[in-house]
Amino acid sequence: MNPRNVGEIPNADGVGTVGHPACGDIVRIYLKINRQNNTPTIVAAKFKTFGCTTAIATSSIATEMIHGKSLAEALQIKNEDVAQALGGLPPIKMHCSVLAEDAVKAAVADYMKKHGLQKDTDKIMHQSHIHEDRELFSRKEGEAS
Numbered sequence: 001m002n003p004r005n006v007g008e009i010p011n012a013d014g015v016g017t018v019g020h021p022a023c024g025d026i027v028r029i030y031l032k033i034n035r036q037n038n039t040p041t042i043v044a045a046k047f048k049t050f051g052c053t054t055a056i057a058t059s060s061i062a063t064e065m066i067h068g069k070s071l072a073e074a075l076q077i078k079n080e081d082v083a084q085a086l087g088g089l090p091p092i093k094m095h096c097s098v099l100a101e102d103a104v105k106a107a108v109a110d111y112m113k114k115h116g117l118q119k120d121t122d123k124i125m126h127q128s129h130i131h132e133d134r135e136l137f138s139r140k141e142g143e144a145s
Contacts, residue, residue, distance in 0.1 A: 003056050005046045005063040013114070016106025020095050025051030027059050027103040033071070033111055040071045040111070047103070054089065054096040061085045062100035071108050077101060 009030035019026040032044035045063035049056045062082050066074040079097035083089040089097060 003060040005060060005067075006048070007046045008048060009044055009046050012107075014107040014109075014111030016103045016108070016110055018099055018102045018106055020099055023051070023095065025049070025055040025096065025099055027051070027055060027099045029059070029063065029100075029103040029107045031066075031107045031111060042066050042069050042071070042074055045107075051099075052093075052096070054093040055099060057086055058082050058089075058096045058100040059103065062104055066104055071111070074104055074108055077104060 009032050012030040013033040014031040015028065016031075017026065017028040026049065028048045030046045030048075031042055033040050034043045035041070045066050047059040047063050049059045062077070065077055065082065065085060069077075079094065079101040082097040082100045083094060086097075
């Protein structure tokens with residue numbers, strides 16, 4: 001399967017960029033959001049990833065998973081959902097699914113910040129940083145054993 005939704009969205013409504021210090025992967029997700037029935041809904045999602053094939057695959061599937069979703073629904077997608085959508089990932093590559101999840105959250109947070117929902121964005125990004133730290137710590141523990 002080839003990656004889908006590769007590229008940028010000009011004048012994107014939300015852009016989220018995250019990176020993983022241990023492996024050097026960087027994921028950027030672009031969102032186009034329209035209000036449908038007064039609910040902000042993702043009508044287009046694209047990505048650019050600098051990283052391994054797993055980082056590219058998880059970014060691609062994450063954009064597929066959030067297309068057509070409300071922002072609240074997109075925020076519910078977890079890295080385990082991303083990994084499962086790909087048929088599973090080896091433990092050493094789970095950080096790639098964390099990047100995909102966190103890039104989605106960062107793009108949604110960017111949209112929310114642009115629309116005056118700052119209190120929500122701080123909470124979203126704080127949870128993402130905790131998530132990244134937990135994944136990095138568990139990865140280091142796995143390398144030590």
